Amino acid sequence: KQEVTQIPAALSVPEGENLVLNCSFTDSAIYNLQWFRQDPGKGLTSLLLIQSSQREQTSGRLNASLDKSSGRSTLYIAASQPGDSATYLCAVKGDTDKLIFGTGTRLQVFP
């Protein structure tokens, strides 16, 4: 059974720091991995989607890497801003249609 773990569970940093959020999964047979952002009371916003054949994806200040063989992904946030404060979730897609999520990293960036 696929299990997804995210470390750290919570993170509080001053504005301007570069951050690394970690995601690990137990079964390397995945089709893709996706990073989402969730704001309080809101749904999930997709940030980056990495297909199993890819090593990384970049969007603005965000960079996500995938090492499928070791079951790891990292989300790198450059020059963090207070507006980045949210919960970040990673999810993997195996050979079924459902996404399997981690428990998230709650990020707070203070001015």
Next chain:
Amino acid sequence: GAGVSQSPRYKVAKRGQDVALRCDPISGHVSLFWYQQALGQGPEFLTYFQNEAQLDKSGLPSDRFFAERPEGSVSTLKIQRTQQEDSAVYLCASRQRVYITDTQYFGPGTRLTVL
């Protein structure tokens, strides 16, 4: 364009009541998913539709949970005889095609509180 919408956004039910949660997917999207997100946890899969066919209901926690999508667009998640452990945010997602590599687009969720 319009995204996935869900209603109601908040629902308070007394234990034992039945509730119905609605999801309007993005127009034309073939696939529709329901997830349950307990407080402080990541979403967990409940069920999946391709058009009107319910192809996977392995995540439904009990026979009190029932989902339908009769015309292949709007979906309703029904919970009978609600229990306190049903309190959670229920998220709906849609996907344009059937390919599992495509992304799912999520709605804002319905927060259900069972007293």
